[in-house]
Amino acid sequence: MTLLSVSGLEAGYETGQVLFGVDIDVEDGELVSLLGRNGAGKTTTLRAIAGGTEPTVLGGTIGFDGQELSGSAPYEIASRGISFVPEERRCFPRLSVVENIRLAINHAENPKDIETVLEFFPELSEMREKHAKNMSGGEQQMLAIARALAANPRLMLLDEPFEGLAPYIVRRIEDIIAEINDQQEIAVLLVEQNVAAAVAVADYHYILAEGRIVESVSTAQLRANEEVRQRYLGV
Amino acid sequence: MSAILDARTQAQRLLSESSPAAKLGGLAGVLLLGNAAVQEPGLFIDQAIGGLVYGMILVMISLGLALVLGLMGVVNFAHGALFMLGGYFTYAAMASYGIPFWAALLIAPVGVGVVGIVIEVVVLRRLYGKEPIIGLLATFGLTLMIEEAARFVWGASAVQPAKPAFLTGGTDLGVTQVGTYRLFTVAVATVSVAGVYYLITRTDFGLSVRAGVQDGEMTEFVGVNLPLRFTAMFFLGSAIAGLGGALRVVEFGIDPGAAEEFVLLAFVVVVIGGVGSIFGSVVAGLLVGWAQFLIPVVLSALAVITGVSAINVQGISDLIPFLVMIAVLLIRPRGLFGEEGLLE
Numbered sequence: 112m113t114l115l116s117v118s119g120l121e122a123g124y125e126t127g128q129v130l131f132g133v134d135i136d137v138e139d140g141e142l143v144s145l146l147g148r149n150g151a152g153k154t155t156t157l158r159a160i161a162g163g164t165e166p167t168v169l170g171g172t173i174g175f176d177g178q179e180l181s182g183s184a185p186y187e188i189a190s191r192g193i194s195f196v197p198e199e200r201r202c203f204p205r206l207s208v209v210e211n212i213r214l215a216i217n218h219a220e221n222p223k224d225i226e227t228v229l230e231f232f233p234e235l236s237e238m239r240e241k242h243a244k245n246m247s248g249g250e251q252q253m254l255a256i257a258r259a260l261a262a263n264p265r266l267m268l269l270d271e272p273f274e275g276l277a278p279y280i281v282r283r284i285e286d287i288i289a290e291i292n293d294q295q296e297i298a299v300l301l302v303e304q305n306v307a308a309a310v311a312v313a314d315y316h317y318i319l320a321e322g323r324i325v326e327s328v329s330t331a332q333l334r335a336n337e338e339v340r341q342r343y344l345g346v
Numbered sequence: 347m348s349a350i351l352d353a354r355t356q357a358q359r360l361l362s363e364s365s366p367a368a369k370l371g372g373l374a375g376v377l378l379l380g381n382a383a384v385q386e387p388g389l390f391i392d393q394a395i396g397g398l399v400y401g402m403i404l405v406m407i408s409l410g411l412a413l414v415l416g417l418m419g420v421v422n423f424a425h426g427a428l429f430m431l432g433g434y435f436t437y438a439a440m441a442s443y444g445i446p447f448w449a450a451l452l453i454a455p456v457g458v459g460v461v462g463i464v465i466e467v468v469v470l471r472r473l474y475g476k477e478p479i480i481g482l483l484a485t486f487g488l489t490l491m492i493e494e495a496a497r498f499v500w501g502a503s504a505v506q507p508a509k510p511a512f513l514t515g516g517t518d519l520g521v522t523q524v525g526t527y528r529l530f531t532v533a534v535a536t537v538s539v540a541g542v543y544y545l546i547t548r549t550d551f552g553l554s555v556r557a558g559v560q561d562g563e564m565t566e567f568v569g570v571n572l573p574l575r576f577t578a579m580f581f582l583g584s585a586i587a588g589l590g591g592a593l594r595v596v597e598f599g600i601d602p603g604a605a606e607e608f609v610l611l612a613f614v615v616v617v618i619g620g621v622g623s624i625f626g627s628v629v630a631g632l633l634v635g636w637a638q639f640l641i642p643v644v645l646s647a648l649a650v651i652t653g654v655s656a657i658n659v660q661g662i663s664d665l666i667p668f669l670v671m672i673a674v675l676l677i678r679p680r681g682l683f684g685e686e687g688l689l690e
């Protein structure tokens with residue numbers, strides 16, 4: 112069943128239109144990546160789905176579980192079962208690990224238990240009372256994912272979760288994302304610039320260039336097709 | 347209990363961050379206060395209680411101002427007008443409708459809270475995320491409107507309902523008498539301020555509000571209906587200010603000028619406490635209240651000791667909140683408990 116169905120999405124900012132008809136389908140339980148160079152419009156796409164104050168959606172539809180999302184407030188979209196892990200992680204800096212997670216639990220329809228979430232992140236369960244502002248980038252990324260997982264969503268939107276992290280933490284986050292998808296059966300839309308990381312976890316890939324989806328390929332096809340990688344991703 | 351622990355860590359932080367000069371100044375202040383207390387213990391205690399009553403009223407007004415500033419980023423100049431309305435609503439309930447004092451004490455804050463909701467929904471909601479100056483101008487306009495409306499309905503001179511009989515007496519403290527109503531004011535104010543503090547720092551509702559202050563958009567992404575919380579906080583802040591007005595009108599009366607007089611004092615308190623710090627607003631409110639009532643006593647005692655009568659400056663009292671603000675900002679530009687963040 113198609114869980115998320117973005118169709119003909121056009122969106123932009125005061126400074127101009129950025130997306131010119133984006134089509135993305137994510138099936139229930141699937142792990143899909145959205146690849147593209149810096150400035151291609153990946154973050155804009157995720158924020159349009161999550162209902163951020165910016166960008167403005169100019170056209171197209173965003174269907175989730177058969178219902179239209181665009182025009183809904185972000186908290187309504189969250190309550191339908193979408194958790195968003197934004198680019199800058201955005202843990203609440205002066206809330207503790209537990210408070211960050213509890214906030215998500217308090218406002219989800221069908222949340223996970225906090226101990227279940229912390230079992231999933233042993234690193235975090237050792238710093239329950241630590242404020243997010245005093246945590247490392249890797250720890251903050253884990254907390255942002257833990258917060259999203261706590262809501263027990265049907266779809267998780269991840270915006271460049273590996274950005275700026277040390278290699279061993281990148282591998283840890285890759286494992287976490289794979290587990291969230293396999294064991295927890297949560298569909299994931301992963302935004303990435305880094306093809307290697309996307310290929311490591313996702314089965315299917317959309318390639319975005321200048322606000323349009325230019326290719327949609329399986330992992331095997333992406334590996335095989337050097338021309339696509341060269342042209343749109345520079346690798 | 348944990349609130350007291352909070353207070354201790356906050357106080358320790360303040361102490362450890364103060365310079366030797368500030369500590370010396372603090373010591374001198376304690377000595378001067380001691381001198382005044384010894385010279386005229388009755389007057390001193392009288393003024394200390396007066397300062398406490400006044401300070402608690404300032405805290406009640408400042409809390410709402412600080413919360414709305416922290417959560418919504420709006421400088422609500424109309425907050426003083428809400429305080430004033432609390433006084434007028436109480437007067438109207440008691441004097442015009444014969445409603446007993448205790449019931450008026452409930453009705454007036456709720457009424458002011460409802461006015462607050464109307465202001466939030468009709469005016470402020472359009473201003474979130476805009477330049478702060480726009481909010482300031484809009485709420486200044488609202489203040490003038492509410493003030494003129496009050497003048498139209500209740501006249502330009504002060505009104506005051508009769509004090510309820512069971513609160514008219516005094517309590518003998520040996521060196522002086524304290525009006526029972528003053529003790530009542532302090533008790534009601536303490537309970538309501540403690541209640542707000544508990545709500546913000548210890549409940550799930552407070553957690554969502556603190557998150558909203560730190561990152562509003564992310565709070566909504568996590569599933570929090572933030573607009574609803576804005577309205578709820580505006581109701582709460584307005585109602586607490588209204589309760590302050592209700593408590594004050596019975597002892598001192600209220601006039602339309604109170605709207606601007608008290609919003610300025612509340613700004614002073616918020617700035618001294620550190621913008622956004624609830625705890626700071628509480629400390630600063632009490633500090634300003636006591637400073638205003640005790641500094642004149644200290645000066646007159648000092649004038650007696652030194653024989654220099656010029657020290658006893660007449661009419662300095664109304665200037666004191668602003669002098670305290672200047673002094674605090676010179677030493678700590680962020681205010682006593684201000685951080686880069688809000689609502690610590």
Ligand SMILES: Nc1ncnc2c1ncn2[C@@H]1O[C@H](COP(=O)(O)OP(=O)(O)O)[C@@H](O)[C@H]1O
Nearest residue numbers: 124126129148149150151152153154155156165
């Ligand atoms: N808040 C904004 N206001 C105006 N333009 C923006 C804003 N955010 C992004 N853009 C522009 O939109 C385009 C796509 O940006 P973005 O979606 O962030 O790309 P990506 O995430 O793929 O790197 C870029 O040209 C960027 O400059």
Ligand SMILES: [Mg+2]
Nearest residue numbers: 153154155198
């Ligand atoms: Mg991006």
